[in-house]
Every structure is written in structure tokens, then in C-alpha cells.
Amino acid sequence: MITRRLTLSLLAGAALTPALTRLSRAAGTPGDEPQPLAEAVTKGEMPPMAERVPKAPRVINLAAMGRKPGVYGGTVRMIIGSQKDIRLMTINGYARLVGYSQELQFQADILERYEEEEGRIFTFHLREGHRWSDGHPVTSEDFRYTWEDVVLNEDLRKGGVQRELLAEGKPPRFEVIDERTVRYSWDAPNPDFLPSLAAASPLTLLLPAHYMKQFHKKYVSEDDLKAKMKAARVKKWADLHIKMSRQYRPENPDLPTLDPWRNTTALPAEQFIFDRNPYFHRVDENGRQLPYIDRFVLNISSAGIIPAKAGAGEADLQVSGIDFIDYAFLKDSEKRYPVKVNLWKRTLGSRVALLPNLNCGDPVWQGLFRDVRMRRALSLAINRHEINMAAFYGLGKESADTILPESPLFRPEYAKAWSSYDPATANRLLDELGLTARDGDGMRLLPDGRVARIVVETAGESNLDTDVLELITDHWAKVGIPLFIKTSQREVFRNRAMGGDIMMAMWLGLDNGVPTADMNPGELAPSADSQLQWPVWGMHHLSLGQFGHAPELPEAQKLVDLLKEWKRTTTTLERAAIWHEMLAIYTDQVFSIGIVNGTLQPLVYSARMNNVPENGLYGFEPTCYLGIYMMDTFWYGDSVS
Template sequence: MSDFVPQMSQAMLNRRTFLYTSAAAAGAVMLGSCSSGTPSGSKETKAPTGGSTAKGSETKPLSKPAKFNEAPMLADMVKSGDLPPIEERLPENPYVIPHKWAQPGKFGGQALLISKPGTGGPVDGSVKEFMYGYSLLRYLNDGLDIGPGLVESWESNDDASEWTLHFRKGLKWSDGEPWTTADIMFWWDDMVINEDHSDVPPDEARSGKGTLAKFTAPDDTTLVLTFDAPTPLTADRLAMWVNGTVGNGPKWMAPRHYAEQFHPKYNKDVAKDWAEQGKEFELKVDWSRNPDCPTMTGWKLKTLNEGRSVVYDRNPYYYVVMPNGDQLPYLDQLNFSMVQDPEVGKLQAQQGKVDYIQGQFSDIGLADISTMKNAESTSQLDVILWDGGSGTSSMFFFNYDHKDENFRELIREPKFRQALSLGVNRTEIQKALYFNTGELTTGTLSPKAIEYLVNDEGKTVYKQWRDSFVEHDVEGAKALLDEIGVVDKDGDGFREFPDGSKLTVRLDFPADTDDEHKSKNQYLVADWKEIGIKATQNPVAPEAFGDQWNAGELSAHSAWEVGDGPNHLVYPQWLVPLEPSRWAPLEGQMYNVRGTPDEKKQLNVDPFDRTPPRMEPDPDGPIQKLWDLYDQTKVEPDEMSRHQLVWEMVKIHATDGPFFMGVVANTPRVILAKKDLGNVPRKENLALGGFANPWIHPTPAVYDPETYFWQKPEEHEI
């Protein structure tokens, strides 16, 4: 069977190459006209419906509107006495939408959306990526800038060891109860610090030394975070994620007035059976699963039919308005249908049964553009392309801490990894899977990262990493393998370990991974055969993958991408091993326990037998160097000095890497939006053309879908 698999893979590869290349001819014609929604042959740039061709977002807060306007359904509730006037529902200074492309819209109607079934819970995380209402601060201009959110203004002391956050006065939960800093202190004291709960301290609550901040709330709208060391990235990290619920970032707050009744500290009846009630508490304070839980998002949960649908209604107390005073959201309702079969979702889109699809959360990709364009007259969907911002597209990386000593020694030899990178024909993969979009890359963090855009030196450092081992050089790859003694000793056409034992590169991946990654793996198998390396694909049960990887039992990971940004330090786990899920799991786990009692335990035990498995880095090796540089960045208050430290880490990747390998960077994401859905930005409206892939730069939340509106709301009534 082992001899048959590569032959079958090659046959599948040849057929897939033909099919994709044929499709690329049609798809490439479509790509050029999709991002603006401009009809083929048109010379006019089509702006977002009801919008403008303006680019980017204002970086300074906009002035408070002179008056406020509200949805007719809310105005009726005010007249009937069921709702306070809008002036009493909004904070003293609402958040005013700063996006230059967003224009005044119309109130009313619902949007029909689709999502994947929930993973790790009844609601898929993608549903919550539409709502940025819990963010203390907000990313603007594709992460280049940070603006206010719930926090109206903020400052730090000179060494960034103390941060003072001033929240908007008069904020209210969706049930009309006042929001105060007591809601943050409840989360911190009674859910994070209290070990009976599952919440853990977020990164932004730790100092540069890794110790927890001290939280104090001098009054209802002021929060002070005091650290034992400079913590200059606090503002950046407060803008990450959408926050507020399970997954998608930390909660950062909970409605104390509602949650106390379910907490044993405040309700003694609950305390009698906390082992069982604790699970119930987590549900009760999750606004994405419990319709009764108050929220700070633009829409509040109405109904959840697990595995089938989730519906959100407008929040009458949402604290965000348009510059003309319109209280958001414009849409009355978001109605998500959960689709099990990706092909069913595509068919629904073609038939016009879906109003909006956010590409990175669906199975609609570049290969579907031609089909969607052909169905445009029926679907009434514009095909829009935003930049994804990936640094790799589908990637590959070895387990640097592999349990087998012989294999681990080879994996840690840079020339072995460099040879395999040179052996990849990225141009063919770019053509077949990505329709000639993006830029060829060895594999980096996102090319949109601030460190690469700040000046010419940053641009040069990025290109050095991107191009370090990107060339398809079969003879160069063979020469490197010969140099380290990885040669064909038994004459079977495949190279062996230096000691003569059989060598097979196993491409491990979770069995439920997307076809994109499996297709890319087929190319790797074929390309590496050309340089004498035998490779096979190995699906692993998804529930077992993480534990096996962390223990060094898997050889390689081949089903992820690197999309992180907007700077290297807010989420640096690809740049430097800090935890076990990436390219050096045992060393990452060792960093993860630094400063804890576990750091000094089991040092006389084999690293793979420790609990959890963990390993010290070579004191003279690249990981120790990366750790040392990263530790400096955590306490460096000067931004340019931090950039320079990041560049030094990048140079280690360019010389001692690749520690992970990509194919192409910054491939587009497909967005589908009904033609009469206004304020959906096009690529030319966005500061960097979009930054859709990273969850820490939550998309579309950063572009405020609450501004989306129907030109004719009456045609989309609930």
C-alpha cells in the first residue's frame, strides 16, 4: 500500500492540476473586476451602495452629533412608554463611526446570513466576529491605528507600567441597566482570580515579566491597570479580538447586576451545589448563548436553535452612532442559518437566499468566483475581494521537538528545512490553488504588519525573510541534502537518514481539514519526490491532534496558515515559541511555565515524560536567542526600539529557518454582498486593502457591520 499511495497521489495531482489550471483561466478574468464590484468593461469605480470612494478611517474621535435619530421601531416604543428617549439610552459621548466610506443609511430590515455549525459550542465563533461592542479600544485602518471603543480616552505613565482607562459616561447594557467599571471588577475578581471559574487572565492583563496586573476602579468610569514592569503593548492588546464571550478573546466584563444571582459569592443557594451550578453559570453569563443575558453589542441574541439557526435583534442601548446622529445598527435583525454541507451554502448563495457572506468563515473561495459571477442576475450578490493579509496561505512546519531523536536532529538542521523549502514549486501551487494571486513567499507573518511598513529598513527586512528560501531550486535543494548526508544509500530513489535508516516526511493534519490544505500537500509530496524525499499525507483524528502534537509525537503540521498582525508582538507565537501548539511545542511549553512553580520541577525527568511535556532550549540555539529578544520587547517602551528588536528576530528566521513554510502571501478573501446592501466597503475603501484573515484583527467587526443598511428596507422585512 505504501508504494501505491504516491502513485495515486500523483495521478490525482495531475488531474487536479489540469482542472485548476483550466479554472484559473476563467477565474483570473473575474478577479480583476471583483474588488470594486465594477461591471466588466466599466471605467467607473463603483462605491459601496449608498457610500463613497473615500479611503480609510479618521484617527481622531469625531465630534458628538447635534441630535440623534433612531429606528422607527424604537421611536414607536418610546411613544408607547416602553423605552426611554434616545438621549437617555446613549452615553454622554457616544462612539461616532470614523470610517470615511460609511454614509447615512436607512433603518430596518433583516440580513440573511449563513455560518458553519458550532465548533466547541452551539454557536460558531464566526457569528460573533460581526460584533465589536465589547472592545475597550478598536483597531482602525487595518490595524495601523488604534481608536477608542468603550474607553473614551486613555493614558499611561512614562514607562508604560500604569495605564488609566476612562470609559464613556452613561453607557448602558442592552436591558437598560447602567454599565460601570464594577462590571469589569466582577469579571476580574469573581471570574478570573476566583479559581472556581474557567476564565483565565488575558495577555493584556500581564506585565512584561508575565505577572498579573493590579486592577483598581476609583469610580464608575475609571479603571487603572498597574503592572510591575513596563507593558507598552497594552493599548494594542486591548484592541484585539471581539471579546465578551467564550472564545473570540477574553470576556473583559460581565453584567454584574444580572450575573450575581447565579454566583455562589452572592447567592448562597447556588453555593450548595456549585460543582453542577458552575457549568450553568458559564451559560448564564454568555450573551451569545443565553437570550436573557444583557450585552454591549449592537445586536442582542433573540433565539438560538442549536445546530440550525441563531437570530439577533437590535440593541436599543447600543452606544455607537453615525456622524449624522443615527443610532446603530441600521438593520433590525441578523438571521444566521447554520449550514452543514458547504455545497448547500454555495447553492443558497447562487439562488439569492443569502444576503452577505464573509469569505474567511465560509467555504466560498477564489475557485467559486466564476460560478458566483455567472449567477449574479439571480443571486443579486456582488463579488468583493478584500486582502486576507496572510503571510503564508496554506503552510507546513516540522515539529522541532519531535520525540524521535534521530528525526529531531535532522529537523533541527537548518539545511534540511532549507532544502525542502527550495524543493517546493510555489509558482505551480499559486497558479493552481490561488489563481495567480498573492506574492510568493518562504513564509512570514503578515506582510501588512506595522514593522514592515514603518520605513525602508522594515520593508527590506520583510523581503529578506519572504525571499530567503522561496526559489524553486531543485539542484540547490539536492546539494544541501547531499551536504548533510541525506542521500539515497539503497538505490530506491529516495534519500535516507545520515545513518542509513529509512526517511519519510509525514504530513500530519487534522482529518477534518479543508481541501485547500490537502491539495497543497499533494504538491509537496510530488515536489519533494523530485529531490529524493519521500512524503506521505497522514490524517489524524481532530480530537487527538493537539495532545499528540504537544507531546512531540507528530512529525509535521500542514493545515494552518499564518495571518497574524497587525504587529508581531500582540500575537507573537509564530515568531517565537511561547506555547505548545506551534513549531517548537515542548520549548514553547517550557516558556509557558516560566515564572511558575512548574519551571523548576521535573528537571531530572526526560522532557517527553514531564507533565506537561516540556524542554529547555539549546542555550546557544535560535530559540534561546528569540526568547531573549522577545523578553526585551516586552519591557521596551520605545516603539522604534521594539521594531528593531522584531527585525532581529526576523533575521534569525531568515538565516536559521525556515521554521515554517508558506506558499503565497496576502491572497484575497471573497466577500459576497447583496447589491442593495449599503456601506459594505470595497478594497479601495480600506487603508491597506483589507486585513480579513486574523481573528485578533476581527473582521468584519473592525469595519462595523452595524453601518450596513438596505436601500429598500421594506423588501427585507422580518
Template sequence: MKKMKKYLSLILAGILVTGLLTACSSGKTEVATAGGETADTSGTTDTSDTTGAAKGSGDSVQELNLRASAFGNNYDVQDMGWRWMMAECYEGLLRDVGGADGDKYELAGAESIDVSEDGLTYTFHLRQNAKWSDGKPVTANDYKYGWDRLLDPSKGYSYAAFIFNIVGAEEYYNKKGSLDDVAIKALDDYTFEVKLKVADPTFESKLVATPLYPTRQDVAEAAGDNWGKDWKLNIYNGPYVLSDLVEDNKMVWTKNKYYWDADNVKLEKVNWFDVAEDATAATMFDNGQLDVINGAGDYIKKYDEEAKAGKIQSLATEYPGTAMLSYELQNGGKSGLMKNANIRKAISYSINRDEMVGAVYGRYTPAYGLISPAITFNEKTYRSQAEEPISTEYKEYAGDKTKLQGLFQKGLDELGVKTPISDVTVVLLTYGSTTQNQTEREYIKQSLEQNLGIKVELNTVGDSSLFTSERDAFNFDIMTAAWYSDYNDPLDYLDIFRTGVYHSYGLYSNTDYDALLDSLSGLKDNSKRLEIYQKLENKLLLEDCAAAPLYYADNHFYIQNWVKDFHTSSFGASQEVYHTSVSGK
């Protein structure tokens, strides 16, 4: 057996972007608009006797005030829940913690991990001092029950696919096998074991995901249909518990005195305020009513200047997300033209990414690849090892109307379409009512009309459910979309384009692409994996132009000077305050 190190150092950065509207679907986080308002969400539990004594820092009260732009209502960890809260009030085997120098995975619920030489058997040795917020121990059976529950076919959890590589798991989920045949075992109270079908280099990075957190069987079953819906029924095994919640107003976390590392949890209380408008949040931050703010728009420039002057602290990080345009590939869209790769390329190359991120957002990094620079592979950023696929070809066409229209016309000719370019109309599907939403879609519309000479009809809907309805009815040619990764590996981006996986990414299907994905199964050689990743990304974007990447996400946190040790996380709590304290307020 080989021992896992005390932590896995992963050089990546970021936090959940509070300027993007997200919606969970098909086991992943989809963003239906390339830039909009965030749906940050909410937390959890009953507070009776769960608060320990605060670790004082000077004379300051150990209380932190944070902003959420909305509270959610899903407290079921197996359903991914609201990750920004789940990762602070709950804890899995590993914890993802980030900061100015990037992210790292630390041992959390597991004290050590053994991995067999063939990479198939993982044995997790749990902390024997880990307890739930009611004082009962966290045991291997709690992990087994949580993982079994994730696979339960009657519940239909979409993140079950995370552990389909466990022996018997996929068969049980698809009702072709028994739970007894699933290789998830509680060997004793503090030893948890799983066996994989094939070695999987991405498995450890998935262990920070909330669906793989433990769940107490007695509590979940007592709650019945209300499990995950009523926050008062929850118990926690993380640094904090949700002790109060007023919908659309305020949420309060208090320190969990039973947490195994409670001595190093310094905050007594964390207050979350539901503040929908950026301007209101900025005023509260300026007045000292908020201790941390995630900047957006013009506020970034303002707060950067204040940080340079030493008035506040700043923390800018990359975040593993990529905004893009997606094409209707099933039927060719309302126009019937989207099945042609040259037409899709002409649309993609008509958009000036550098100008767009400056004029529309005032932030982000122009994207010429699918996989974010925040994603690492073999302990280095993936983008430092793989050139962005469309960067060279894009430069050949960018800003040249004659070449762009020639590329579009080539596509029309290949389709046998005799309609003049000036008579072509394509439909762009978007949603969101913020000023940034409106500026974004008008910029895309103007770019396509001016560079290609076509007409763009906007199909703008008011919310995500209407957007999904229009998408599923194929009432578009192009739509705004984005992908925010669930684990730290390029595969999480590339696998969303596998045949039959995601409706929201245009129903792309290519048997050669699928075969390349299949060739990664059980492959442990990182040099070969990197080569296949590059082939996949090139085939997807350069050969087939199955999507048009626009920008890579980022975060700009601004922190009052009295706040110490504030961290971020890309795959856990977006605002990681486990070790945070207040001094000199």
C-alpha cells in the same frame, strides 16, 4: 498626562477567513491545516424588549442575511469565545472596524483615554450612557471584574497573558500574589485605571480583544458553571443581542435598544444561517437569500467578474494570518532528521509557493516571511519595512532538484546519517476531508518526493482533536499549521516561538532568540523595536528554518448591491455590520 486621539488609524485589512479550520489553544488561535473548512461560530441572549425601532432606509426592511459554516458553543468573552459574534453583541474599550481602506481602532466603551508620560498608567473614562441589554449601566467595576476574572488562577484562562504586564497580574495568576495587589482599579463608576510594570507599545492594540471586554459580576455568578455555555443566560453591551438560536440551523441577532449609539444602528435584525458547503452558500447568494458571502475557490473568479460588471459589490482584504509547515524539533521527528536546519530548508524550498496558491487555492499571497502584510508597525505595513527573510535564498534553490538534494544531503552528512536519500521517509501530519485539504497534502507530498527524491508518508486524521493527539505523541516529521494574529503588532507572531510557549509550533527553542524577545520589554523606541523584529524573523526563518511559511491569508467578500456600509475587521467582528443598512432590496 497625554490624551489618546479619538481613534487610532491602523492601515491593515482583513476578516476572519471562512476557508480555514481554527481551534483556540494556549491562548491563541491555531490552525492545524494550511487550507480547509472554516469553523465560524455563534452568538448569544434573551430577547425580551431589547429591540429598538429600525432606522429606515427607503422602503427596505432593515434585515440582513449572513452565512456561518458552523455555530459554536462558547459565549464567555474572557475565554475569547467566538470573536466574530462577541465583537458585535459585546463591546470593549476600543472597537476594531475595517473596510476597503483598511482597519482603524475607534473609541467604544471608553469615551477618552489618558496615558501617563512614562506610559505606565492608563486611565479610561467610560461612556456614562453605555448600558447592558437589561438597561443597567456599564460601569468600571464591570471592566475590573472581567479583567480580574481573566486572571483568576482557578479558571485558567489562557488569554490572561495579555495583561501579565499589569502590576501584580502575573503573580496573582501563578498563585504567587494576591488579587488585592493587582493594579486594576475602578476609581469610580466611570473611571477605570490600570498600571503597567513596564511601558508596552502593544498594550493599546490588545484592548480590542474580547477577553478584555467587561463582564457583569451578578449575571456571571448567578449562571455559575453554565456561564459561557448557555446563551440564554447572557446579557450584552454591544449593538446587538442574540435573540434566537437553533443549533446547526439559524441564529438571530436583534438590535439592542439600550446600546449607547443605538441611533446609528440601522439594522433591526441579522440572520445567520448555518451553511456548511460553499456550493450551497453560493446558490443562496445567487438567489438573493444571502446578502454577503466570503468567496472561496472557483467562486472568487466568478464573483470578481460579476463585481466588475456592477452586478454585486466586492471587498478584497488582507488578513493577519500565515499558513506554514511546522517541524518536529523536540526529537527530530519520526525520521530523526528534523533537528537539522539544512534538511528543514531543503523541505521548505522544495515547495513552489506561487504554483501552490494558484493550483491548490486559487487565492492568497505566497509567503517568504512569517509576519503577514496585514500587520502594521508605526502606522505602516511591517512588510514594507522588512524584507521577507527567505525570499533571496529560496530563489537560489527553487526548481533546482540538484541543489535541493545537495542541501538535503548536506544535512544528512552533518547528522552522520548514511541512509541514501531515496530510502528516506518523512511523515506529514494533516487533517481535513475537503477536496482542498486533499489537494493540499498531495501537492506537498508530490513536491517533496519529486524535488528531494525522498518518500513522504501521510498521517491524515479526521478532526482537530485527533490531530492534536498525534501531534502531542510526536507522530510526525512535518505538519501543516498556521497563525492568525490576536493583535496588530509583529510581536504576536514572533512570541509564539519563545521557548516553552507553543507545542504546536514544533517546540522550537533558542536562547539567543529568547534573549532578543526579552530585550523588547519596556522598549518604546520604534526604530530599535523594528530592528529587533527583523533580527528575530531572520533568525527564526533564515538561520534556523524553524518553520516554512507558505502563504498569507486574505478575504474576498461579495455583497449584494442593496447592502450599504458593510465593513470588515481583523481583530473584532469578522463581518462588521454595526453601521450597515439595506436599501432598494
């Protein structure tokens, strides 16, 4: 594996030469600088481009990607629903130590290269001359500070070392090899390590030590720290450090970054301005430093009117806050405004899914939901074709809650598992369960005489949920199961589910519907308390056995065991075998009831914006919304290409 990675690095280095030559020639030409930086370069306030990028920058060959090299300039307007949504710039900007390619393979990004040995030893090599957005060098000291003074600090990490940094419960050994080389080593394999670095919300291993030390009690006097705490309105030094170091949600405009754009606006604000990072580490094949676009302006608006604003030409690039239900209106806006609307495929395992709570507090319903015949019957009683036609214009794929054909792990039998419309078999299974008695309306009765009414809770944030549930109400009534819709707020979901108060929830299906074998299959097993079909079992795994309890259901426990086995693997082949075993169990046992997947997501963008893919996979994980499609390569021209 090491030999292969080093060979790829050498080939990449050979490809750098033409771009670096062009970059060197352009170094003293102000016209080749982004306009906002050209004046500063001319005045000597900032080094020229050739001195701002690393000695060996990451070269993006746009022509090889079927795109066109661009020109500098322009401002992009985006609309966000709240201040916290500035995180979209971190997700969409997608600068990672190691990230995913568009083919969802790992590749060095911020790192010049990395080596992996036996799935447990990872050596990182930094790019020579790489700098933070304030011009300070990126060095191994940044890694050392983050590991020793942040991750291992009990005040800053009260929960201990993050799970992704544990292999068989133990953290890695960290070594500084030299100024540009560090190593993380475990005694056992850690297949979670690289995926956690490439994630939408990545593991933090790299903070700007030169900036952050001023907020750490180890490096400044108590009086100095108290003054900073007072200014930041916090009572503990740890809260100060955490507040000033947030990278995922970049609320501190003074925090140096490695992202393509940096926030320049302090909270609170109704508008946030992100300017280009003058020291960004990527260039195109012509040696032009990325990003092409100068600035992003994010305007806060009520979430409910984001589609209307986007359709009224108030956004130059908009994908968050809009949904397929808005497509017809947005598409019509092309006639009135200089915008284009593309449709990308959502990566969810199911656009909406029903999650029977196997930890339900009602003993009768808990017993029924834990019987696979009940889950299969409820799935077979749903007419997915009718839902697909009515809610998705027939453009979705009727399917169980499982992975999509775009995943190399896809098999048709996973999508077909118990997802056909078969009310006769559903009725037979319900009869086998002993639910044969009925009331005067033909509805089935529970063994204790109650009507077998299922209460489905939804966050009520979308008309889609209630539209789909109203159709399912009719479908289930035909097999004698009444359905009642109850709207809850999202924030109360978890507590109610943990307490056993939720019978069944309507939520999204699998978050990652396009996994590779090297991605964690934890969604298929009880592994988190946010999983509404088994929150108590998930809490048990998440807390390493301190809370909740292990699954009583053998098939659910088997999934937990397989997840643990995946964490001990060293090869992609081993991981793929485990993925397939888990997918087979999960779909056959119908632990979540999928409806339709492969649904479409509108993307609105300026008609003058180039390099926006016509087709793409849209999701939080693993594509990081627009992230893997490299928003830093989008550019304005006279017309769209």
C-alpha cells in the same frame, strides 16, 4: 503620551457637537427611530434615542471614511456551520473597550478615552450615560465585580490570572477612581494589555455585575444558587457562572451586552436571531444611532454545503465557510441572484505552510529537522510558482511564511528568505547532511538505512491541502525525498504533535500577517503548545516552565528571549527593533515552510447592501474578520453604493 491622548480626546469632543445637536433634535421624532423600537418609544416603554445613547457617544464619520450615512431597517441572513459559530457576531460586531482602527491603531471604543503612562499604568474613562442592552448603567462596579469576584476568584479562574494580565509574573493593582473611572497598574510594562483588549477573542474585564451577581455564591443564598444550578443542569456554582457569563460565544440570551446586536435565542437551536441593541454607543455624523440593520438571522447548515447555499442566494452577507476555491461559482451567482462578490486579501503569513516538528520523537528525523540545512533544502525544493498558478490562479504571492506588505514591519528579504525554486542548492544541502545514499528509485536513505520518507499530516478539511501536497510530492521527489500524505482529524493534531508522533504537518502559516510593532510577536517564538513545529518547547513557555522543556536549539531559544524582551518594552520603537530581529531569525531559519500568501477570500453580500468595502484584509487577528470594517455601518438601500 498622556498629553497627546488627552489632546486627541478634546479634538474628538469638538467633533461630537454637530452630531449630538442633530441627535437632540431627533430625540422626539418617532420616524427617526429604528422601526422595531419606534412603537416601544411611542408607548413610553423605552426612552427615545437621545436618552438611550451615552451623553458623548462614539461618532462615526462615514463621509470621512468614503462611505454614505445610511437608513434603518432590514434583516441579514448568514449561514453558520454549528452553534458555536454564533461567536462570529461578537467578532464581526467588534465592540471593544479599546479596539483597532482600519489602520490598525488603538482607539477607545466602549471607553470614552483612556490614558497610558510608561506602558504600565492604564486609566479607563467610561462614557456618561452608557447602558447595557437591558438599559442598566455601565459603571466602574462592573469592572470591580469582574476583577475582584471573577478574575481573582479561585473557583472561576483555576488557572490563575490570565497571562495577558501579568507583567513579569505579577497581576496589576486595580483601583476604582470614581463611578466612571478605573485604573490598572503594574510595576513593569505590560505591552500585551491593549492588544488583548482589541483582540478577536478579547480579554474579559467588563461583565454586567447587576445581572451576574445572581449566579455568584458571594451574593446569593445557597438555596437560591442550588435552584439555579438545577435549572441550568450543572453541578457546581462556578460552572453556572461561567455558562451564564459567556460573552465571546453569546449563548445566554438574557446576558446583557454592549455589542451592536444581541442574541435572542437559547440553545439548542438550528436558527439564531440577533436583534439590535437599543443602547448601542455609536452614532453616525447625522446623530443616527448605529447599527443601521435591525436583525441578523444565523441558520445552521452542514459546513460542506455553505458555498452552495451562498451561491444560491440564501445568504445576504457571507464570508465564513467559503474559500477562494468557490470564487468562480460564487461570482457566477451574480447573474442569477441579487448578490455581489468581493475579493479581500487574507492576512495569513502563508495560506498553507509545512511545519517540521522539531520535537519529533524519531531521533533521526529530529536531528535532521533541527539542522537548518534540512529545512532550507526542503523549502528550496518547492516550486512555488507552479503551486501559485495551479491552486491560486497566479493571484497569490510566492513567499516564505512571513508578514505581508500591508504591515509596517514588512521587508522584502523576509518574503524571499529561502523561498526561491532552487533544486540544485537543495540537492547540495542534502548531500552536506550526509544523505547521499539512494535506493533503486533514486530516493535518499537515512543513516540507519531507512528511506528518507517524510509523512505530512493534514486535517483533510480542504481539498486545497491535498492538491498542494500532491504538487510538493513531485517537487521533493526530484531531490530524492519521498512524501507521504496522511489525513488526521484536527482534534488529534495537538496530542500527536506533543507526543512526537507527527513528523511534519500542513497547516496555516502565521495567523497575523499584518502586525504592527505594538502587537505581540509570540507566533515567531516557541510560546504555545498549539504551534506544531515545536509544541513541547511552546508548552514549556506557556506553562511557565512547569511542563515540556526549554529549546535545545540556540536560535529557537533566542526567539524566546527576544519575546521576553518585547514584553518589557515601553516604546513602539523598541518593539519594532525586536520584531525585526525575530522576523529575520524566523525566516532565515525556516522554522515554518511558507508557500503562498496574499491569497484572496470571497465575500458574498446582498446587492442592496451599502458600505461594504470593495477591498479589505481578512483574518481572525488582528482584523477580526469583518470587525474593523464596522458591520454596524452596513445598510440596505435600493442599490449598492
